[in-house]
Amino acid sequence: MxxxxxxxxxxxxxxxxxxxxxxxxxxxxxxxxxxxxxxxxxxxxxxxxxxxxxxxxxxxxxxxxxxxxxxxxxxxxxxxxxxxxxxxxxxxxxxxxxxxxxxxxxxxxxxxxxxxxxxxxxxxxxxxxxxxQAIFDWWKKQVTGTTRPRTIYLLGCMKQEGQTWLSHSHGANGVHLSIYHLHKRYKDEIVRFINDFDPQYIEGYPSAIYELAKLAGDSLFYRKNRTVAMAAAETLAPEWKAVIEQSLCSKVYDVHSxxxxxxxxxxxxxxxxxxxxxxxxxxxxxxxxxxxxxxxxxxxxxxxxxxxxxxxxxxxxxxxxxxxxxxxxxxxxxxxxxxxxxxGRIGDQLQLEDGRRISMLVVNHMIDGMQGIEIHGAQLIQHTLRRFELLIAMKERDQGSRKYVQQSFRRRFTALVEPLCEVELELTFVTEIPREANGTMKLADVRL
The missing domain is CATH 3.40.50.12780 (ANL, N-terminal domain)
Structure with missing residues (x-):
């Protein structure tokens, strides 16, 4: 690789x-x-x-x-x-x-x-x-003993950029691992790489670290005390924390910025x-x-x-x-x-036909980098294992760009989750994203 x-x-x-x-x-x-x-x-x-x-x-x-x-x-x-x-x-x-x-x-x-x-x-x-960066480096020093630990970054943007499931982080003593490739097809390769790379530190979304821990099972249990993890950008669920610390690392730390x-x-x-x-x-x-x-x-x-x-x-x-x-x-x-x-962010994990569960932050990965469009809110609804609906609230002046937005989001979404499985995405333009009973808004709503 x-x-x-x-x-x-x-x-x-x-x-x-x-x-x-x-x-x-x-x-x-x-x-x-x-x-x-x-x-x-x-x-x-x-x-x-x-x-x-x-x-x-x-x-x-x-x-x-x-x-x-x-x-x-x-x-x-x-x-x-x-x-x-x-x-x-x-x-x-x-x-x-x-x-x-x-x-x-x-x-x-x-x-x-x-x-x-x-x-x-x-x-x-x-x-x-x-x-x-200096602030984060000195926090890493407290939990790993070094400001530059060997690191696996679990990222959601790599496949969108046309990368393979693994790429080298030049000058940062780490590697980038695509969260969209945490699939049984790649399990042996990923486990073998983690054993060889011997990471001291894993950084990513709580849901992605959890999926990596589930994928690895007990394959990495013997070395877990050599690694800690930083969970960011989502709410770290207690059940995720338990699985991560049971099979992947000695402790997972909750960080918010x-x-x-x-x-x-x-x-x-x-x-x-x-x-x-x-x-x-x-x-x-x-x-x-x-x-x-x-x-x-x-x-x-x-x-x-x-x-x-x-x-x-x-x-x-x-x-x-x-x-x-x-x-x-x-x-x-x-x-x-x-x-x-x-x-942190609230939302459901999406379930794909091939067995993968992916972060609700796929919505953010689709939006990030969209130029010239002001989006006030978005929510991804999953109706079946293949059929998804994206609710989009846009600024009124950008309504003329609907066709461009539809094409862009469909292309980005399928690029992130395929070719491992087929998906269908329909877009619905709304004035505002519906709220839950407690007033919060979910990035992803699974209705299987």
């Missing part, structure tokens, strides 16, 4: 290189006291806020909503409560107004999709991507989901915007501290969470605050 170089591999190598100047700072946060990281957050927030109010059109044009903040010794949480909550639909509506008029050289801009299938343009400079780069929540060895203070500020609020109490569920509102190129101030990210106890009470030793619970 040849190892092919991909664009994603090159991007990862560049980001690793850009992280070098920030690794020292990222390391310091693991030993900071509450007072030290609180002071850092205050200074960094005021720096980003003042820059946003002068260089970012959205904030500059709304001086009444974003006034000059007085620099008295008022707690940062009180300063934040004076500012409005930025809704996701507002960010989408004014998307380009969240970028400076002139971006720095090396700034990357890309189309991403969120937990309800809405499309969004995001951007980051090389330095900002480097800072984010976003394409917008506004926050990072990292599980420690004691099971607490710590809020990384270098990444951003996290609030949990009720429907009326007031802060919740410990253990009380609420809306997750984040303020990014990494990206001046796309500053998000009190942004409602779309997740729900519950606060944990105050800082300093975790046996792992860090002084960071933590969340008792956090809810």
């Amino acid at each position: 040849s190892l092919q170089m991909t664009r994603l591999s090159r991007d990862r190598a560049v980001t690793q290189w850009c992280s070098m100047p920030y690794r020292g700072k990222a390391k310091q946060f693991w030993k900071m006291s509450k007072e030290e990281w609180t002071l850092y957050q205050r200074h960094r927030f005021l720096e980003i806020y003042q820059d946003a109010c002068t260089t970012i059109p959205y904030y500059r044009m709304r001086q009444q909503m974003y006034p000059e903040l007085k620099l008295q010794e008022e707690p940062l949480e009180n300063l934040l409560l004076e500012l409005p909550i930025l809704k996701k639909h507002t960010l989408q509506k004014h998307n380009l107004h969240f970028f400076p008029a002139k971006s720095a050289m090396g700034t990357a801009r890309w189309s991403a999709s969120d937990a309800v299938g809405s499309s969004l343009m995001v951007q980051a400079t090389l330095q900002e991507r480097g800072m984010e 976003s394409q917008e780069g506004a926050y990072g929540v990292f599980e420690c060895s004691h099971g607490h989901k710590h809020i990384h203070p270098m990444f951003g500020i996290v609030e949990v609020v009720r429907e009326d915007g007031t802060p919740t109490e410990q253990g009380e569920w609420g809306r997750l509102v984040v303020t990014g501290l990494l990206r001046k190129s796309m500053p998000l101030i009190r942004y409602e990210i779309g997740n729900r969470a519950a606060k944990g106890t105050a800082h300093g009470s975790c046996p792992c030793g860090v002084s960071w605050d933590w969340l008792e619970s956090i809810e």
